[in-house]
Every structure is written in C-alpha cells, then in structure tokens.
Amino acid sequence: MSVADPARAxxxxxxxxxxxxxxxxxxxxRLSAELLRDVILPAFGTAGDVPQDAAAFAVDGARLAxxxxxxxxxxxFFPGGDIGALAVxxxxxxxxxxGAAPVALALAYVIEEGFPxxxxxxxxxxxxxxxxxxxxxxVTGDTKVVGRGAADxxxxxxxxxxxxxxxxxxxxxxxxxxxxxxxxxxxxVHGTAIIGAxxxxxxxxxxxxxxxxxxxxxxxxxxxxxxxxHAMRDPTRGGLASALNEIxxxxxxxxxxxxxxxxxxxxxxxxxxxxxxxxxxxAGEGCLVAVAAAEAADDLLNAMRRTPExxxxxxxxxxxxxxxxxxxxxxxxxxRRIVDMLLGEQxxxxx
Amino acid sequence: MSVADPARAxxxxxxxxxxxxxxxxxxxxRLSAELLRDVILPAFGTAGDVPQDAAAFAVDGARLAxxxxxxxxxxxFFPGGDIGALAVxxxxxxxxxxGAAPVALALAYVIEEGFPxxxxxxxxxxxxxxxxxxxxxxVTGDTKVVGRGAADxxxxxxxxxxxxxxxxxxxxxxxxxxxxxxxxxxxxVHGTAIIGAxxxxxxxxxxxxxxxxxxxxxxxxxxxxxxxxHAMRDPTRGGLASALNEIxxxxxxxxxxxxxxxxxxxxxxxxxxxxxxxxxxxAGEGCLVAVAAAEAADDLLNAMRRTPExxxxxxxxxxxxxxxxxxxxxxxxxxRRIVDMLLGEQxxxxx
Numbered sequence: 001m002s003v004a005d006p007a008r009a010x011x012x013x014x015x016x017x018x019x020x021x022x023x024x025x026x027x028x029x030r031l032s033a034e035l036l037r038d039v040i041l042p043a044f045g046t047a048g049d050v051p052q053d054a055a056a057f058a059v060d061g062a063r064l065a066x067x068x069x070x071x072x073x074x075x076x077f078f079p080g081g082d083i084g085a086l087a088v089x090x091x092x093x094x095x096x097x098x099g100a101a102p103v104a105l106a107l108a109y110v111i112e113e114g115f116p117x118x119x120x121x122x123x124x125x126x127x128x129x130x131x132x133x134x135x136x137x138x139v140t141g142d143t144k145v146v147g148r149g150a151a152d153x154x155x156x157x158x159x160x161x162x163x164x165x166x167x168x169x170x171x172x173x174x175x176x177x178x179x180x181x182x183x184x185x186x187x188x189v190h191g192t193a194i195i196g197a198x199x200x201x202x203x204x205x206x207x208x209x210x211x212x213x214x215x216x217x218x219x220x221x222x223x224x225x226x227x228x229x230h231a232m233r234d235p236t237r238g239g240l241a242s243a244l245n246e247i248x249x250x251x252x253x254x255x256x257x258x259x260x261x262x263x264x265x266x267x268x269x270x271x272x273x274x275x276x277x278x279x280x281x282x283a284g285e286g287c288l289v290a291v292a293a294a295e296a297a298d299d300l301l302n303a304m305r306r307t308p309e310x311x312x313x314x315x316x317x318x319x320x321x322x323x324x325x326x327x328x329x330x331x332x333x334x335x336r337r338i339v340d341m342l343l344g345e346q347x348x349x350x351x
Numbered sequence: 352m353s354v355a356d357p358a359r360a361x362x363x364x365x366x367x368x369x370x371x372x373x374x375x376x377x378x379x380x381r382l383s384a385e386l387l388r389d390v391i392l393p394a395f396g397t398a399g400d401v402p403q404d405a406a407a408f409a410v411d412g413a414r415l416a417x418x419x420x421x422x423x424x425x426x427x428f429f430p431g432g433d434i435g436a437l438a439v440x441x442x443x444x445x446x447x448x449x450g451a452a453p454v455a456l457a458l459a460y461v462i463e464e465g466f467p468x469x470x471x472x473x474x475x476x477x478x479x480x481x482x483x484x485x486x487x488x489x490v491t492g493d494t495k496v497v498g499r500g501a502a503d504x505x506x507x508x509x510x511x512x513x514x515x516x517x518x519x520x521x522x523x524x525x526x527x528x529x530x531x532x533x534x535x536x537x538x539x540v541h542g543t544a545i546i547g548a549x550x551x552x553x554x555x556x557x558x559x560x561x562x563x564x565x566x567x568x569x570x571x572x573x574x575x576x577x578x579x580x581h582a583m584r585d586p587t588r589g590g591l592a593s594a595l596n597e598i599x600x601x602x603x604x605x606x607x608x609x610x611x612x613x614x615x616x617x618x619x620x621x622x623x624x625x626x627x628x629x630x631x632x633x634a635g636e637g638c639l640v641a642v643a644a645a646e647a648a649d650d651l652l653n654a655m656r657r658t659p660e661x662x663x664x665x666x667x668x669x670x671x672x673x674x675x676x677x678x679x680x681x682x683x684x685x686x687r688r689i690v691d692m693l694l695g696e697q698x699x700x701x702x
Contacts, residue, residue, distance in 0.1 A: 021466040026496030035494065039468060043475030044458075044482075044489045055490035057455050059514050062413035068457035068510055070495045104408050106419035107395075108508045110461070115372040117390060124394030131395075138395045139406035142508075143386065144421040145377030146700060152501035157459045157493075157508035159419055163410050349497060 024344025028237025029281075031344045033246075053094035053233065056164060065100035065162040067091055072155050074349040076123065078197040080190075080209030083156055084127035086351060089211045089285060090236065091160040092134045096218035097232045097288065099168025102136035106159045109143045112151040123154065134213040136160070165219060167226040174230040175251035175291040177321040182290045182297070184217060184304055185312040186210070186263045187240050188282035192271040194350045201274070206267040210286030217309040221290060224303030228296035234288045236351055238342060241280040243289050244327045245341045251291075255327045257317030257339070280329075281342045283350050291319060375695020379588025380632075382695045384597075404445035404584065407515060416451035416513040418442055423506050425700040427474065429548040431541075431560030434507055435478035437702060440562045440636060441587065442511040443485045447569035448583045448639065450519025453487035457510045460494045463502040474505065485564040487511070516570060518577040525581040526602035526642040530670040533641045533648070535568060535655055536663040537561070537614045538591050539633035543622040545701045552625070557618040561637030568660040572641060575654030579647035585639045587702055589693060592631040594640050595678045596692045602642075606678045608668030608690070631680075632693045634701050642670060 024031040054067035071087040081089075092102045107127060111120065131138050189210040196207050214234060221229055231251070233243040248255045264272075264279045272279045286309065292300050297315065304310030327339040375382040405418035422438040432440075443453045458478060462471065482489050540561040547558050565585060572580055582602070584594040599606045615623075615630045623630045637660065643651050648666065655661030678690040 019468050021462050021464060021468060021471060021496055023464050023496050023498060026462070026494055032494065035468075035471075039472050040475050040492065040494065043472055044479040044492070046479075046489065055455065055457075057490060059410075059415060059454055059512070060413040062411040062415075064410060064413075064455075064512070066455050066457055066491055066510075066512055068459045068491055068508070069493045070459040070461050070508065072461055072495045072497050072501075103410055104406065104415075104417050106406075106417055106510050108419045108421040108510075110421050110423055110506050110508075111372050111377070113372060113374050117370050117372060117386075120372060120386075121390050121394055124391050128395040128397075138397065139408060140417055140419055141391065141395070142420045143377055143383065143391065144423045144506075144700075145372055145374050145696075146423050146503060147374060149500070150423075150503035151506075152497060155461050155495075155502075155506065157419070157421065157461075157510075159417075159457050159459075159508075159510035161410070161415070161417055161512055345496075349495075 027345040029342035054098040063164040065098040067094035068159040081211040084123035085130040087156040087158040088130035091158040092213045095162035096215040100162030104139045107141045110155045172250040179319040180297040181317040183316040184310040185287040188268040188279040190285040191282035212286040225296040228293040231291040239281040254320040254323040378696040380693035405449040414515040416449040418445035419510040432562040435474035436481040438507040438509040439481035442509040443564045446513035447566040451513025455490045458492045461506045519573045523601040528672040531648040532668040534667040535661040536638040539619040539630040541636040542633035563637040576647040579644040582642040590632040605671040605674040
C-alpha cells in the first residue's frame, strides 16, 4: 500500500467496532491502545495493568523482566540495519526501559516457502552479533515455514529475559508534577529511513536507521539517578507522541514539551514535510525519553551525555499538575498545541 | 497445498543447498535439523549446543528455563482447541520437558488486516484461560498488523520463562544404555485431527486434538524419579520418531522400541492408513516420552498413571549400547526396522 493513501491515513474513526482488525491496530497509536484495552487484555485476564514495554516479576528472589516483540519490517534489509539486528535491539531496549539488563534472548522465525537461505543466514548472523554486542545471547528459538503467499518473506519474534538493575524503580505510572522530561537524541530517524528505503524516495540516501541497543545508556541513567529516575520509554511505533502520552495517561499527570528543544534532524524534517508526517509520530529505534525528579536532572543529563547513545541528550520539558493525561507542546512561534497519539497507521511495517 | 502431493512428500533430497527455504525446513524432521545446524545456530553463535525444547540458565541463583515457539496452525479453530490454547500448551510443555514449571508467558501476534476482531477475542481468551489452567499468566505481549495477503490470518509466538524444579536434571543428552523409555499416552492425535479438520476428511468426526498442558505430569515425574529421570520430550512436529532420534543423537546411544507397546488410537491408525502416513511421524500435543534409569521405572510409571495426562503410560522400549544415534523398532511380526526422522514435510502447519 502507498504511504500517502489518504483514505487509510485519515479514515473516519476506524475502531474495534468495525469487527475487523485494521492496519491501524498495529500502529502503536490510539487504535492499538484500544484493541489492547478492549479485546486482548481482558481476554488474557490482565485488564487494568499499566501497559509497559516489559513485565516485571521475580523468581526465587531474582528480579526479572520479560518483553516480546514481533517484527514485520519491510524491507528486511535497510540502510543502517536489518530485521535481525532490529529485532534484537527492540527487545534489548524494551528491557532497558524497565531498568533491566538483557540476560537471555529467544528468537522465533515464521518464514515463507522459497525465502533465500542466504538472506536467512545474514539475518541470523546480524541477530547473533547484535545480541553479543548487547552482552547477551540467543539461547533458544523456533522456525516455522508456511507456504508461498501465506507470509511476506520473513517475520521475527524476539523475547528477552532481563535482570532488573538494583536501584531501578521505573514505571510509566511514576511521573510526578515537577519532574523533568529528558530526551537522549534525535527523533524520527528509523521510520523515515524505512519509508525512504521501501518507496525509493530521494531523501533515502541521507537517512540510515538509528537502530541500536540502549541498555548501556539506561544502565548509566539508573546508576546516576537511582530512584529519582521515574520512567523511561523508547519512542518506537507511534513515535515520541505515543511514548509521552502513555506516560501521561499511566501517571495521570500532564506533560509539557518545548518545540525549540526537539531534536529533529534536517533529513527527517524534509522527509516528514514531503510525506505529510509529524515527526512526533515517527518511530526511532535509537533514542529514549525519560522522566526524573528535577533535582536529579543535571546529574542525569551529564551521565547521558557521557555515553555514545546519549551524547545529544536534551531537557525536553516537564511534568505538570494541569491537564492530567495530556501532552502539550510550546511551539516555536509561542503557541501551545496538544500532542495527541496518532489514531491509526501512517507508517505500516516499520518494525 | 495438498497433503498428498507426492512431489513434496518425497522430493529428492531437498536441502539447504537449493538456496531456498522449503516447507520441509519447518517440519521438525531432518531438514529442520539441517537448517538449524548449518545456517541458524552458527549464525547465532550457538553452534555445538545440544538442541533442547528450552534453554536453561540462571539469574542471581534462580534456576530458569526459556522456550519460544511460533504457531502457524491452519485452521485456527479445530476440534479440541484453537491456536491460542495450543500456543500456550506448546510453550508450557517445552518448559515442562526441561523439568521447569511455567512462571510467566509472553505472547506476540502477527495479524492480517481484515482479521475478525471476534476471532482475536476468542483466541486471546483461550490463551488466557490455558495460561491460568497451567498456573501461569501472560504478562506481556505485542501485536503487529500486516496488509491483506502479507500473512494468512494470524500467527502467534509464545515464549515462556520457567523455574526449574529442584531435583530435575533432564537433558536430551543424558540417556544411558540400560535406561527404559516410557510414553505417557497415545501418539499422533493432534496431527491427524488438524488434517481432518483442514481437509474435511470423514475421519475428522472421531478425532479431537489432544492439546493440553503437561507440566503437572512432568512435575509428578520429577518428584517420583529425581535425577533418575534422564530425559523428557514431547513428540510434536516430526512426531515420536523425531523425539526419539533427537535423544539418541544427543546422547550418542541407541534406542529400541516395541511396536506392540505403541499406543496408536484406532482413528489415528485409520487416518494414517488413508493418508499414507506413519503414526510415528505425526505430532501429538498431549503426550511425552521419557528416558529414565531402569531401577526408577516402576515408581515412575506408577506416578505417571496417577495423573490424568499419564493414565495411559506404558514402557515403550530401552536405551542400548548398540547402534548409537539410531532408533530401532521391534515390529509386531517379529522383525526390526529403523525408525528414522522424516526428511521433510508431510503435514504442514499443524502447529
């Protein structure tokens, strides 16, 4: 499908009520949240839980985290990475956002009959290397093959077990008025790079995915701020807007951000202009947003900037007592606008 | 595709060398083992590991197991179950085969656009109920949606973290000459039920999948035999033949089984006759095969028979010093035949 198809981008209130799963239900935006809240979580018997990137639990005193992600990115190979590295980074990062270091990974393939064995080898090698670079290992896996036409090439599901770092007490529900909001680096890079590679747009040459593991950055932040670090989130599907809205909703607090502080690289801004996208809704795979107590902000920012992944870290805004559950941006021209989650899908299959 | 397509069932030596992934690479038979050994494990950096249903590791003294499985069963709803329950049972059982009790599950969906929301709700409810019945919970998940034609309805990947039971020391590599081979119940039920449901064969009415959790049975066996219980395996894809061959190969020992002891229900035998299948190659989802020291056999068998899942348990055969890596069956008519793994695929998408 075309990215610019306006019927999909703005179709009137698609919802669970249509009785069909829509592309938008996989967007990471409002439709995703609705499907989760209304259909999946009640059926699993986990309704009412705060949605997190990973779940926390304990076994015999060991403080663990568990996260799973299905990857359906198209194309499988793109500037800056491939589905294998992306799948490992995505899971390592979801664990990192819970303050957990990866301990063991599981990886499952669904492969379409006829898929090139050499591509499978490259993707597997990339996943293995990404795991090693993140200090962990793929310890178990599964491979299923379906007939031609029953899948599009290859899908990967990665699951990670993490060990929660001592001192880490992060939760999307823990933001408090007076906290600061920090961002580790540029937004929107991965999503625009994928669209550029898929559609062959001219801007593709300037853009490579920022996919990378964030566990070192997250560990440095936990070490620097301890319990003053309240929440972390990596803005993937749904972009920074979804990440901030999830924190605001779970914490029942307002968030205000400053457009002047927002790091949008020029090629990302150009691509978004061309495609009619808001960079706040475009996925990255190499940055994180954090909420911390104001008194810890300077130490935290310094710790972030000492890591390669966080050298571009900025103070993006603050948590406020007003407009609980809402994110508001102070614009460059001195106005204010609500930063909402995207309703449905603008960039299908970017991860 | 048709099950009976002879070009697929017996195509001459399809292998990684063709350069394309074949349906047979997902069979759980020899092609699967070859793909794993030659392509995936070296790329992951885990070549040389004994392939197990689950991986064992430890975190802060907690003895854990991790297992992942992708499910692509067609149809999604079948007599005796659906993909949701099957996905949970499959993962619970893979953990159980490592002597581990399930602690937390993760579940990821890849959904084709247009999939009925009501079916998603039913499948999710079934997965949630299966998790609860197995004493665990789906604690995290993911949902991706791909466009029409890019997947066939819905795929599920489940991953489980287990706590290894104290006293459990099972490994596919631990079978020793003199050990006995035990089987908990009938073979081939799930696979024939799925084919019957998919193809609308007459025998379908008599067959329902045996999908169920085996963690209670496995725990009873660990309690009864402790370290005398050497190996456990649930014969899913590739059937009992693959499970026994994997144990024989990993343990570098021979296995002999008695056809007279083999529990093949009449409807399974009839279906296999009709379709030209060997019941030894057909998946079950509700039985397990175990290898244990001979002196523990009676206690173990009694413990198995006291559980609902193991009430039909039998002594199937023994581990021998001869023909290491090979499985031999003493037939009803007094002959001997080698029980080999299936080369490729005879029953695609049964799990």
